[in-house]
Structures are given as C-alpha cells and as structure tokens.
Amino acid sequence: MKKIISLCLIIGALCASAAVLSSCGKEQVPGTVSTTTSASTSSTTETTETTESTTNTLPITMTFENTDIVDSLEYKFYARLLKDENGSITGVAVQEWKNAEATLDIPAEYVYSGKKYPVTMVGFYATLVKNDASGVKEVIIPSSARIVSQKVFTNFPNLEKVTIAEGLETIEAHAFWKCSKLSDITLPSTLKSIGAYSFANCSSLVSITIPAGVTEIEPCAFSGCTGLKSVTIPAAFKDQVDSIFKNCGDITFNFS
Template sequence: MRKRNLLFFLAVMLSVFPSLARDFQDEYKGQTLTYTVLDEDAKTVKTKDGEHHWAGCKVSGNLIIPNVVSDGADTYTVIKIGSYSFTANEDLTSVVIEGPGIETIEDNAFSRCSNLTSITLPEGLTQLGSGVFQGCTSLESVTLPDSLTELGEYAFFGCTSLKSVTIPEGLTQLGSSVFQGCTSLESITLPEGLTSLRYTFMGCTSLKSVTLPDSLTTLFGTFSGCTSLESITIPEGLTQLGSSVFQGCTSLKSLTLPESLTAIGKNAFQGCTALESIIIPDRVEGIEGYAFQGCTSLKSVKMPSYEVVRFFVGDFAFEGCTSLTSIDFSNVRESFIGISAFEGCTSLGSVKFSEGLNDYLFDDYVEIRGRAFYNCNRIKTLTLPNVDLGESAFEGCTSLNTVKMRAIFSIESRVFAGCPNLNYIYYDSGVREPISGNKDIFDEVTYEDATLFVKEEDVEKCKLIMPWKKFKTIAAYKFSNGVDEIEASLDPDAPYEIFTLDGVKIADSTDNLPAGIYIIRQGNAVKKIAVN
C-alpha cells in the first residue's frame, strides 16, 4: 500500500512539474553544452548551473553560445546562462553569446575564467548577475549592450586587465563593488539615472578620469584606494559622502563639494596626502571620525559660512594633518569636538569658537573631548565659550600663552598639562559658581608663574577650590560678557531684538524704550548699546 501511494505521489509531482530536472545536451560549432528546460510549453532553456567547469570538460577555447538549441525532437530558445555554468574554466579564451533571446546571465556564470580575454554580449540582455565575470584576470575590454538595465554586485571584481568598459545609458541598477580591484581601468563614464555608488571603483589604482551622473545622491567607499585619481567633479544634488569614499586617494589634490551635501562620512578622505584645501558646504551638519586623518598637505578647511546651531567633528577627524594652520567654528552656536580630533596638527596656530553673551542668552557652547588638540604646539591664544573640557584636551600645546574661558560645565585631568608658556588664564564663570577639578589640570609651573583672572566676587571662592587655589596669583577682572560697549543710534527700519543686561528679551523695537544700556541682536551681530 505504501509503495502504491509513493508511485501515485511521484506521478502527481511529474504532472505538476513536467520539466523538473530535465536536461539535454546540444552540440554547436564543435562545443557541447548541457541545457536545463525552464518551460516545456514556452520551449525555453538555460545553460545548466555549475555544469561546465570541472576537469575533463570539453568546453574550451572559443565558445559560441547559440540562442536556439535542440534536444533532437524540439527546438528551444536559450534565455539564460545558468549560475556557475562556466566558473573557473581556465580553458576558455573567448565567448560569443548569440542573440536576441538571452535575457539574463546569472550569478558567477563566468567567474574565475582566468584566461578569458573577450566576451560578446547580445542585444536583449537585461541583467548581469552577481560576480558574473569576477576574477577574469585576462579580460581587457567589455561593451555592455544598450538593453542592459541591471549590473550585479562584484560583476567585474578583480578583473585586473580590464582597461575599458562601455556602459549603456539605460543602466539603472549598479550593484556594490562592481569594478572593485580593476587595477588597469583608467577611465569610465556612468549614465544618468544612477543614484548610489557603493565601493564601485575601490582599489582601481589606475583610474584617472570619471564622469558621474547628475542623478547621484550618495557615495559610499566608491573611490577608496584610487591612488591615481587627481581630481573629480561631484554633481550638485549629492547629499551624502559615505564612509571611506576617497580613502587613500593619495594623488587627489582638489575637490569641490556640492552645496547640496549634508554629511561627510567616516574615513571619507583619510590618507589623502596630496589634498590641500576643502570647503565644507553650509548644509553639512558634521564631519565623521577619521574623515581627514593623515591628510598631511591639508592647509585650509573652511567651515560653514553662515550661522548654524550645531556642528560636530568626529574622533580623529583631522588627526595628523600637519599642514593645517587654522580652524574656525565662530559661526557655530554649539560645537562638539571629538577625541583626538586635531591631535598632532603641529601647524595649527588659530582655533576660533563662537563667543556668546552669557550663560543663558544664545547659549554658545563647545564640548572638547579628550586629546582633541593634543600637541598642537603652534596655538598661542585660545578663547572658549561655555565649555566641557575632556582629559588632556590641550595637553602639549607648548606655545599656548593665553586662555580665556567662560562657564566651565566640566573639566577633566591634564587639560592644560605640558603648556609651559601659559601665563594668563581668564575664567569668567558667569552666573555659575567656579567649578572644581583635579590638581593636575595645569602644570606646577603654571600654578607658580601664571596669573588667574576671575570676577571680583570669585576671587575668594577660587582660593578655596581645587585647582584654582593652587595659583600663586589670582586677580580680579571686569569681564565684558563678550560684547562691545558702544553708544549707537538704531536704524528703526532694520529688524532686531532687544534684551536687558540679564538676558531677558523685552522688545522688538525702540518704541517707548527708556534711555539706558541694552543688548541688541540685529542679524548675526550682537552688541551692547546705549539708547539715547
């Protein structure tokens, strides 16, 4: 009974899947291939998956794959080249795929055919699968048909002899790492319609010329290790430079970032030793870690040109940029500087941060994390707004002479250690009490020789609090709260806001405003004024 049921089940399965495991062979121009039937009714087949690569295979030399084959009784149209059909076949030297008919070449169909020098692809082909020519180290040139719309990931990965590729205008999908490791590829033009490139040309050490489409919005690792790339035009509309996009491009000298850009990813320009300057577009909200690490020729970095609320610089972002001379965050209300962000920038002489009015008006603030400016031995003067200071933030700044600080929210050890020329410290605690901290925040020579200037009411307080009490000289100082003391008549036609000296907004105009001293903000300008 059980045997009868099994036979019945097999009969049903064969009726439902009549083409299941049905293969046949066909000889064409001296080469015999095995085909798998896809649809008996439609009479379609593909070359059998993984069939033609083992030792003793008769497929060798110049292979022509027809678009019509026969099993001896019927003819079938070849619509696919099966996955791994010819993988690792070292005897193949050239392949011609006849068309029309073949629509897809599946994953790894010709991967590691190390002696394959040429491939002719038919019109009508729409898809090349993942790794389809991966490791074809003798392949020198490829012309992709106009009908192609999708090129799978790793399609030409490691094709070290590939010098030229013609990509059709209709291509809309380009997988990651398509040309990664194509060390002989010198130039390429990409069609409109592509929006993202991921590791596409990574390790293409001969690549010198690339034309990118205006449709691009994101790049990730795209040109990492392209050591011959000297310049490139990035289209307007690009919003994200992802991680490692130009990492190790040691010949890249200049680059204009589009105004549409909002993000610069981790390691984006790491090790670009020839890069001399960069302008950060106004919409960029921050620079991720290691983005410009080791850019030893980088002299100038221009930060956003208009007032922004927040901006961050990630860990090690500019570490080792030994030619960088200045950095300006004065248009940023809140800055966040990561661990070792500028460590070892030995030419850095000027660092500017936004200077606010007081602790609760406009709230200018910077967080400077550990070793952020470690061994920046050209900095002489430093002015900080409200601040959090991480361990060893300015340690080793041997030229530092003057530090001006407003409210300190937190301060860790050795912030100003190794600064033997630090002679003047101005500490305006604002409405806060002076903060306490470790005795090793400053060196003993600083406590002995430098003068600490604080508000008159803080002099006695600082004599009781570590580390301030270690200063031999503490002097009272009248701080101006970061504004200019001038007399001025206002332009009644210009918009402005008026505050009391305590930071309370009281008006948007001078109508019925009594004579006196006020704080006015007009555009980006902040002044202390006398109204007559």
C-alpha cells in the same frame, strides 16, 4: 527488586531510541541535494535519463523545481529546460560546457523534441566549465540571451574577450569575477542590471561604458579593477561610484 527491574526497562528504552536515530542517516540541508548525476545521450535522439548512484541519489530531472537537464550530441553543452508555472517550456539555459574550448560560442536556439527554444540564460548559478577553464579565451553570447547567471565565468584566468549581442538585460553577481585577463567587452544597450562583484578583480579592464538604459548597479560591481582608467556611466550613479568602483585607483568618470 522493583528498582532493578525499572532500571533495566529504562536502559532498554534508551538503547532502542539510539538504534532508531542511527538508522535515520545524514540530514540533508534545505535547498541542497547530495547527489551524483550524469546526462546520457543517443546518436539519433535527444534524451533525458535519470541515473541513480549507489548512495543517496535523486533523479537528475528532479534536482530543481520546474527544470530538466537534457543532452544531445548536436550540442557542446548540457542544457536545462526552463519552465513556467504550468510546466510549459519557455526557453533553455546553458547548464555546463562538456569540454573547455578556446571559444565558447553559445547558440541562440536549442532543438528539443523537434521544437526550437531560445537560449535565454547563460549558466545556471554555477560555473559553465566544471573542471579546467584555463583554456577559454573568448565567449560569444547570442541575442536570445536575457541573463548571464551568477558565477558562470568566475575565475576564468585566461578569458580575454566577451562579445555580447543586443538583447541581454541582466548580468548577475560574480558573473565575471576574477577574470584577470578580460580586456575586451562591450555592454549592450539593452542591459538593465549589473550584479555585485560581477566584474570584480578584472584587472585588465582599461575602460568600460555603462549603457544609458542600466537602472541598477550593485555595490562592488567593478571593485578591484586596478587597470581601469576611463568609465562612462549614467549620471544617476554619480553618488555611487565609490562603492561600485571600490579599490580601483584613479579613474576618469564621464557621466552621461
């Protein structure tokens, strides 16, 4: 009889544990957020609203540390406020273009709460056009920009021309990856760093000049650029051209 009672107690404990586990929900992977968000706007003022979906949603202003997503009818894109460790706004990143256009002309300034802030970052670690980017043919990057973010123009199939003003310092990994029709781009003299695969598979590029001020070019930055015929590049990278321009075919290098 005692054995039967003990067995019943064990079974009951196991059932209770299973019930607790089943109520915990889906575990979130560190560094990711499972959320549905939207930015709302008023015709008279710029606003930042936090909108919760019906399931497992975090406020849009809390998605990333020290940043807020804002929207205004005055601009064609959602913006992300960039803040320092004290919470002060230092600049703005172009988060996402609302509707794809033939020319994405990025402004140098963004007005928020009556103050002007420089647009210092193009993109924020994701594509600039979330839906169909096939209509984009030209991108204009202002002198205020310091960083072109990772993956921001990845696989823009009809992007042909990129104009970059002096001032840009960093082009991050995969920034223009698979822009197969990109043929017209001039890198500014202020550029210092070019990330891995940043121009990989840009097969319409025929020539490119790497400015003398560039001190870092990561492997495969121009891999698969099968149309490249002429490259001007600082002599410091002479021993790295095989990895930088992997699978590109015959290229004439001019070392500066």
